[in-house]
Amino acid sequence: DTGVSQNPRHKITKRGQNVTFRCDPISEHNRLYWYRQTLGQGPEFLTYFQNEAQLEKSRLLSDRFSAERPKGSFSTLEIQRTEQGDSAMYLCASSASWSYNEQFFGPGTRLTVL
């Protein structure tokens, strides 16, 4: 088991462009989470999936953000019409529903919007 992986690790884009990030969770984990972390802050919850169902979305997740987990395995997070305020580290985590919500994090994708 190689842990949670995220791609790309870094993304630089111009304002107004669309970007997509991918997360591959630990294989036996049925829950997958997205968080956003800005400089000097702790991670903030964005959304989570149990299997392929998106069960909760934060108010931080504007309509420019969409997340999918089509087959209950990997997930994608898309940001449309990026803004400079979207610059942050996007973290993915996974857990097993029988594990008291012990979440394991990936290395993150650092997004810079110019």
Place this chain on the structure above:
Amino acid sequence: AQSVTQPDIHITVSEGASLELRCNYSYGATPYLFWYVQSPGQGLQLLLKYFSGDTLVQGIKGFEAEFKRSQSSFNLRKPSVHWSDAAEYFCAVGAKEYGNKLVFGAGTILRVKS
């Protein structure tokens, strides 16, 4: 609303000295409590967790934490700090009643001086 407070933004300790990082939470349910560590530009690594039972929990890298329900605290301790412990430390709280997401504190940056 759920919240986590880490009162110390920065802490500096000498190598070999003891360490205590503070964490207080406000939560309307029986919490699950976690400490994570993050090195610059990296994801979060789970140090230790508390779900129930013995209120003193042991983690990796020689860390321990004590859950005190009466004080709503979950402080992280280490008896002898190593230079490699320099990183940012996050306390996090979760509960089934709040949809399994984690709420993080703002973090404490640990500096170790030789």
